Amino acid sequence: MTNSDDWKAHAAALIDQLAEQGIATDPAWRQVVATVPRHVFVPTFYSDDDPPQLLTADDRRWLDLAYSDDTLVTQRKEHPDQPGFAWSTSSSTRPSLMLRMLHILNVHDGMNVLEIGTGTGYNAALLSERLGSARVTTVDIDPELTDAARVRLAQAGYTPTVAPHDGPQGYPPRAPYDRIIATVATEQVPRPWVEQTHPGGLILADIRPRGMTWAGALARLTVADDGTASGPLISCTWGFMSTRPDVARPGTPDMVPIDATTVHTRTSEIGSDALRTPGLSLLIWQRLPGINAFPGPDSTQITTPDGSWAKATKTAPAKIEHGGPADIWTQVEQAHKWWTDHGHPDVESFGLTVSPNEQRLWYQAPDAESWPAPDSPTT
Missing domain, CATH: 3.30.160 (Double Stranded RNA Binding Domain)
Structure with a gap:
């Protein structure tokens, strides 16, 4: 931490900004954001310069940016098949999106929450401040990230369960959960998340294609007694980085060889x-x-x-x-x-139902019209 209380003024200014934007509507979450020191979780991050520079506390911009409503990239890795180019692989997401999702998650005292995608640990700290560390579990595929997050959480006074684990598999040792929140993107809602959530519990997932990320949405799903989960889609033009297939490979689109000899x-x-x-x-x-x-x-x-x-x-x-x-x-x-x-429906006209055998996009209501399957390809 810094040796002064300068960060508290920055945190207060950030929550005032989010309140003015109509994002921080819950007084309890406003207090949480004002209490948790974000700078502890981003001791270094990359600037928006070209090429990006790694900023530390010695840089005069560091503290201001640490409490800005910006996503701060904290880890970059080369793809093993694409040497010479570094992809962003972890970040502290902009607080406005994090707080928006925490409001949507609708947590209450006594609930157990699983976070998929530890990243820096900042979101786990927000949850721990609100619910208590014993109620929070956070996992990430990258042990480098979970090890660093565990240390930073302890520095800030929090001790949630932090585990290196492949996020789409959930985390069975601490299941079942009342809430699951994914701060990584998946193309479908993994079945283990449904199986590890209490009936009546909520899953808040960021679903989006790796190769057309702006087409995604947040899915707020309620788990039913029959093992299905269903709920509305919520507009979210820019979400999270996609899950990694393994620790060494960024969650980037799979490149497809194409034949352009016949056009x-x-x-x-x-x-x-x-x-x-x-x-x-x-x-x-x-x-x-x-x-x-x-x-x-x-x-x-x-x-x-x-x-x-x-x-x-x-x-x-x-x-x-x-x-x-x-x-x-x-x-x-x-x-x-x-x-x-159908009148140019927006994202929030649709919803998603996840069952053991399928994931079905529906229009307006779960028992109403489904989005029709593609016709046979035209050659």
């Missing part, structure tokens, strides 16, 4: 702007699981795991180039037609 060309009434339209982008992802998107200044290329690809200019009438096993831009067009026919 088909046509026009479309739907341009690549559709890929970034809230609500519609969610449906495109559901029709094209595993989608990757590569935006350019005038067009965007998408790929799917089977090697299909399409490149579309931004606005209609759009020029479409495509190749591989299927014309995948037809799925974008079909998603757009459904979205238009």
Whole structure:
């Protein structure tokens, strides 16, 4: 910690800012943010400079940034298959999103909470301040992160259970939980999270594709007696880093080899702007699981795991180039037609039900219309 109380004034200013934005509406959480020293959990982090610089307490910007409403990248790693480029692999997420999620989580005294994605340990500290350390468990796939977080938590006066563990597997030794909160992104809600939550408990998950991250959402799911979990989607344009497949590999999109020797060309009434339209982008992802998107200044290329690809200019009438096993831009067009026919619904018009055999996106109500499955690929 610093040798002065300067951080307290910074923390108070941060919570005042979040209250003015209408994010910090619960007095209990306002007190928590004012009490927990964020700077303890980010002794070093990367600046936004190009190239990024590692900032420490010796830098005059450090304390101001530690209490800014910004995401602070704290770990970067090279992908073993992509030497020479470092991906961000851990961070302290911007406090406004963290606090928004903690409000949505709706915790009460006596509840046991599992956090997926320890990161710096700051969010676990917020939960520990609110509920008591004995009620909080936090896991991360990276032992380097959990070891450092455990030390920092102790420095700040907190002793939750901190374990190196693959987050999608939950953490059986401390189950069942009243609440599970994921501060990493997954493409589906892992079944163990449902199995490790009390009936009536809540799971707050960040679901989004690795290759088109803006298409995601927060899923607030209530677990039922029959082992299903269901609830609404909540808009969240920019969420968390994706889970890592293993400690050494960042949670980056899987690169797909494509065959561009044969190129088909046509026009479309739907341009690549559709890929970034809230609500519609969610449906495109559901029709094209595993989608990757590569935006350019005038067009965007998408790929799917089977090697299909399409490149579309931004606005209609759009020029479409495509190749591989299927014309995948037809799925974008079909998603757009459904979205238009239903009045351009946004993300929060949809919800998710997780059962032992499937994950089903639904429209407006769990027992109402499901989002239709993709038609057969068009070659």
